[in-house]
Amino acid sequence: MTNKRSVSAILFGTGLFMTTSAFAETDAEHMARLESKLDAMQTELSQMTSGMAHHSAGSAGIPLHGFSDIGFASNTDSDLASNPKGFFVGSLSFYLAPTFGDRVKALIEPNIEVTPADDIAVDLERAQFGYSxxxxVTLWGGRFHTPYGYWNTGFHHGGQMQTSVMRPRFLDFEDKGGILPAHMVGVWGAGKIKAGTGKVAYDVYAGNGPTIAMGVPDPAISATAQTLGTLTIGQAGDNNHQAMTGFNMGYEFSGNFEGLKLSAHGLQGDVDDNSNATITSLPSKLANNKTELSMLGGSAVYLENDWEILSEYYGFNNTNKSGSNTGTHKSWAAYAQVGKSFDDWTPYLRFEKTVLDQNDNYFASQASGQSYARQSLGVRYNLNPNSALKFELLDSKFEARGTTAAKSFNSVVVQYAIGF
Amino acid sequence: MKVTILRFISAATLALLASQSAVAGDVVVIANAGTNLSAGEVRDVFLGEKQFAGSIKLVPVDNAAQQESFLAKMMQMSSAKYSGNWTKKAFRDGLAAPAMKSGDAEVIEFVKRTKGAVGYVSSSPSGVNIIK
Known part of the structure; x- marks a missing residue:
């Protein structure tokens, strides 16, 4: 009995020990499995984070940004076709800036805007591919914003970036009052070189010379203006097989003059119109129009201590190469804008003026080639870093030319602009 | 006795404030071990003006926890101006703004494993280039 009890006790004890051991092994295995799973998850998470960081560092993917604006305008101009009143939709401009590896990059900018004729137009603003x-030295090719002065490449369709509502009129887009090709199809080299305490910044470029497209019917402009033309940039090729070339070279100061940039710029090339192809009864001076555009100028910009001071000057010494008004003609255009930020408020003031020789076929042929002077006074309020409300008063005076009478009018423009 | 206690509290408060501002002001710029930069080049890197160190493409990263200190001390600019600068850079030159990391650990981990990476943290870690 005692032996039986002893055997039973031994068996029970052994069984208990084995069971305990069995449980202990299961826990250990369980823990090992959990640790293994945890390690795997940690590795997976690390790989995911790594991938995301790599992505966000800009070496892959397509960052998408854009600008858009809406607003309201009113004016005292009796020519409502040229200066409509009421609410307006501005433009919706996207830009994509993909990079492919360390040195290859691209800028693609489709732009959707409402035309003066109340249509929706889709435009490929930029399609430029670069190699750094x-x-x-960065070399770009394709369609780009022509790098003259400061405004054209600094703001362009980025209404939210610029302090004012309106661009200086003579620097506006080709179909909105601009007198220079704001876009170009060609090649563009750009870079900055350290020099002293500051940097020399340069742009050199060559591309298709623009054409002045004559007499394009447009209900938004007067009948007189319809006998005139608009610069078109030659996206499919150069109609006169002569490249337009230009440069923009400046010095960016540092130290006590941090924020100051002084630059010189130039643009040269032949510009033809297509008058013979579209209109048969033009004044003789417009027939077979060919002008050698020769522009030299400069810009001075100061962006520091809450000040924004912008100024650009364009001097023209154009040579008529055909038509009755041969010879060289001098013209100029300039603006100066001063703004000062007080937290989110920025009041600003701008003066702009053009004196454009109407014996110069280049200006005489363009609907926007009329001399004018304009003063603007406005205030910008930043709702947040991505959006701004602007209120602007303008006083404009246009000189007479040909059959177009002189006129002056006042305007008020309100704009709500966003950037993302 | 009351005066002594008040003096002690004042001294302790001042010491605490002083130590806090010293911590807030400490920003250490770090780069991947294979990336050589000088302190004078850091500003240009974070403004998108310097994109290469020799043949290496630089990859600056921001640190959300230290950005205010970094911008004030190293860049001498406000957050709004820094952000505005990158908006213009992206628009004109097609450059991507630095990716934002949440804090020191994330920045150090990224800088260690990414060729050309440059970041800033609150204290000197090991395994990276300290930019002095």
Whole structure:
């Protein structure tokens, strides 16, 4: 009995020990499995984070940004076709800036806007592909914003970036009052080189010379203006097989003059119109129009201590190469804008003026080639870093030319602009 | 006795404030071990003006926890101006603004494993280039 009890006790004890051991092994295995799973998850998470960081560092993917604006305008101009009143939709401009590896990049900018004729137009603003050799040389090719002055490449369709509502009229887009090709199809080299305490910044470019497209019927402009033309940039090729070339070279100061940039710019090339192809009864001076555009000028910009001071000057010494008004003609255009930020408020003031020789076929042929002077006074309020409300008063005076009478009018424009 | 206690509290408060501002002001710029930069080049890197160190493409990253300190101390600019600068850079030159990391650990981890990476943290870590 005692032996039986002893055996039973031994068996029970052994069984208990084995069971305990069995449970202990299961826990250990369980823990090992959990640790293994945890390690796997940690590795997976690390890989995911790594991938996301790599992505956000700009070496992959397509960052998408854009600008858009809406607003209201009123004016005292009796020519409502040229200066409509009421609410308006501005433009919706997207830009994509993909990079492909360390040195290859692109800028693609489709733009959707309402035309003066109340249509919706889709435009490929920019389609430029670049290769960065170093900090001092990046070579771009394709369609780009022509790098003259400061405004055209600094703001362009980015209404939310610019302090004012309106661009200086003579620097506006080709079909909205601009007198220069705001876009170009060609090649563009750009870079910055350290010099002293500051940097020399340069742009050199060559591309298709623009054409002045004559007499394009447009209900938004007067009948007189319809006998005139608009610059078109030659996206499919150069109609006169002569490239337009230009440069923009400046010095960016540092230290006590941080924020100051002084630059010189130039643009040269032949510009033809297509008058013979579209209109048969033009004044003789417009027939077979060919002008050698020769522009030299400069800009001075100061962006520091809450000040924004912008100024650009364009001097023209154009040569008529055909028609009755041969010879060289001098003209000029300039603006100066001063703004000062007080937290989210920025009041600003701008003066702009053009004196354009109407014996110069280049200006005489363009609907926007009329001399004018304009003063603008406005205030911008930043609702947040991505949106702004602007209120602007303008006083404009246009000189007479040909059959177009002189006129002056006042305007008020309100704009709500966003950037993303 | 009351005066002594008040003096002690004042001294302790001042010491605490002083130590806090010293911590807030400490920003250490770090780069991937294979990336050589000088302190004078850091500003240009974070403004998109310097994109290459020799043949290496630089990848600056921001640190949300230290950005205010970094912008004030190293860049001498406000957050709004820094952001505005990158909006213009992206628009004109097609450059991507630095990716934002949540804090030191994330920045250090990224800088260690990414060739050309440059970041800033609150204290000097090991395994990276300290930019002095």
């Amino acid at each position: 050799f170093s900090d001092t």
